[in-house]
Every structure is written in structure tokens, then in C-alpha cells.
Amino acid sequence: MKHRAAYVAFDRFPSSKGSAVHIAQMADELFTRFGGGLLGVLGGGDLPRYQREGTREIARFDAQVPNLIDRAEAFSRWVAGHLEPHRDTLEVCHVRDPWSALPAIGDGRRHKVVYEVNGLPSIEMAHTWPWAAPRTLDKIRELERFCLERSDAVVVPSRVIGAAVARFGVPDGKIHLVPNGAEIPDRPQRPADAPERYVVYVGALQPWQGLDVLTRAFARLADLPELRLVICASVPERRAKPVRRLAERLGVAGRIDWRFMLPHREIAAWLAHAEVSVAPLTGCARNLDQGCAPLKVIESMAAGVPVVASDLPAVRELMADGEHGRLVPADRPAELARAVRILLEYPDEAAAMGRRARRRIEQDLTWTRSRALLADVYRTIAPSDR
Secondary structure (H helix, E strand, O other): OOOOEEEEEEEEOOOOOHHHHHHHHHHHHHHHHOOOEEEEEEOOOOOOOEEEEOOEEEEEEOOOOOOHHHHHHHHHHHHHHHHHHHOOOOOEEEEOOHHHHHHHOOOOOOOEEEEEOOOOHHHHHHHHOOOOOHHHHHHHHHHHHHHHHHOOEEEEOOHHHHHHHHOOOOOHHHEEEOOOOEOOOOOOOOOOOOOOEEEEEEEOOOHHHOHHHHHHHHHOOOOOOOEEEEEEEOOOHHHHHHHHHHHHHHOOHHHEEEEEOOOHHHHHHHHHOOOEEEEOOOOOHHHHHHOOOOHHHHHHHHOOOOEEEEOOHHHHOOOOEOOOEEEEOOOOHHHHHHHHHHHHHOHHHHHHHHHHHHHHHHHHOEHHHHHHHHHHHHHHHOOOOO
16 A cells, blocks of 8 residues: 555654654544555564554564664664655655654655654753764754755744754744644543552653652652652653662652553543642753653643643743742752642642643643644645645
8 A cells, every 4th residue: 555644753652651642643633634644663572563554554663773873874764665665655754853854855755744843862862872972963963954954844842942943044934833732531530559649740751851850859848758759650660760769868769659651541540630740850951952842741731730840931831830830940859849838738729720720721732723733734735635
């Protein structure tokens, strides 16, 4: 079967990470509009290499390449091979990173390319791969610039990321804001093993997520022995070792409940019954210069839970201090602990913040609305879309 559309991402799919939720929504909109398509993603583990679902085909790259750059380049060659059979029918190729974009923007193409920028590897790698040579990061930045210039439209989930893209020289008219969204869930049942009182963190454990700040803040709430911290980590248990060691040194390890790689529906239950959801993003270049679009904040608000988050420009796009929760200075455990304490001491006001947060998502940040904005991008660049 030859496809009219393709969605390609250097991400594992499906997975428990927020990126997988985003990919599912964006790819579904693309394939719904173009009568199916090819989804090219990372695989591994027990995921099948190929999978067909009606008119949709999923191909997974599962080669074991230890070095990250070598793996990205091998993925790029793999993408080129998988796009080639569809060159004469392909109308839109939607990509999420430069490794996916490079084989899609080649000379002589007939299709349009939508480059969705959720992050910039030239910035993120400085945090996730600190031994990367500056020359390597410079080369990646030039690759990003080349792919952005050659793409027909650039999609960003936040204005902060849009500003980072504009600094590459991309004209404003080519940049389209399509924010992350959330479903508005019915209130799920309380998890059977949920503690009586808890605050919750949901997401990955990279340094920029601020789990060290959260752990130090939680240690300042030691006078609330009944309060527990639930961490729903989207990564395997082995990745939690640094945070667990810190918790042991601070004497709070026994008050933290860990849950690893839970299905998305179970995450919703942990959010819905928390007293506070915490997003302690750090004030690093990844979050400030590049920006982010934290799905954990949006999904917490959709669950009707007040959020305590770092006061960063990307977070202020989603929530207002005192309206939907509290914004605190980044990297300040004492301020984070104080904000959580105040919400715990004033439960009625905290509940009102949660209700206002849910209304904010209902009005402005549903996946239905985000998908409609993405559909407008497709119509702009591919008028023959049907």
C-alpha cells in the first residue's frame, strides 16, 4: 500500500512518556485527513517491527546502536528507505526532529514537510549528553537550521519554542502555534494503593525536570508525617537511582511512593486524587532559551488539581499564579515547599483553583482544539487535502 501521508519521530512509540500522547494525537489527525499513512518511530523491547491497523502502517526502527549520534544517523537512513516507496503518492510528511526531517526535505520531492519542533537537540543534548563536544552541538544546530529552512511549515507547542525557532531566521508566517492539549476525563476511581494524603509528580526524570528540587522541598514538609510524595515516572526504575540516593540522604525516602511506566489511564487516576500536582522545572537553558510545553501541567489542570510549578515563560502560557495554582521561582526548594504547604492549609481555595484550572483546559487546551489548529496547517500547505 502506498501512502499519501507520513509521520516520523525519533521517539519510542507507544510509551509511557508524554511525547507518545502527543504523537498519538498528531498522527491520528494527519492519518484521518489523508486516509491512512505511514508512522515511522523507534521500537525495541516487545514492540513489533511492523504493524498494520487498517490503512495505517507502523514501522519501528529497533537497531541496537549504542552511540546516540550514530543511532540518530542510522535512523535517518532508515527513514529515507521507508519514505522512498511512497515518493510518488506522498503529499505531507510530518516530522518531529532533524533526523526525521533530513530525509524528508530532499531535492525533487513533491510532498510538503511539516516540521514539528518540541525541542532542539542542539540545546537539549547539552543536558542529556554533557560529554558532547561543542563542535558536535554546532553541527546539530546547523542541521536544525537547514531542516527548518527547507520545511514548508513549522509547528510549535508554545510561544517560547516559537521564539527559539524564529532565532534561526524562520519567518513568523511559517511558524504555527499548536499547543499541547488534554482530554477532560470523568473522575476516575481512586487507586487502590493510594495514600490518604499525597502530592504527585508525573513525568520523566531528566535533570531539567527538577526532581532534586522537589525532593529537597519535600524534606521541608517533614512536620506533615501523613503527607506522601507519589512520583509517577515515565521511565524505567533504574533511571531513578540519583533521586532515590538524594532522598535517602535527606531522610525522606520512606515517604516517597514510586510508580514506574504506568499506562496513561492510570496516571489520570493518580492525578485526580492528589491534593497538589508539582512541576518543578529548572531554570536551565533547555527550559528558558528553548522552552517547553509541559503536558504534566495541562493534564493536572484537566484533572481539576491545583498545580505548583516553576515560574517560567512556557508555564505562564498555561496557568496563572493564584488562579490555577501557584507559580514559584525555579530552583528554590524553600519556595516550592511553602507554596505546597499553603495549598494544603487552605483546601477550599485549592479546590477552587483546581476547578478553574479544569475550566481553562475545557475552554482553550483540549486535544480537539489542538487538532483543529493542526488541520488548518495541513490545509494551508496542501490544499488538495481531502
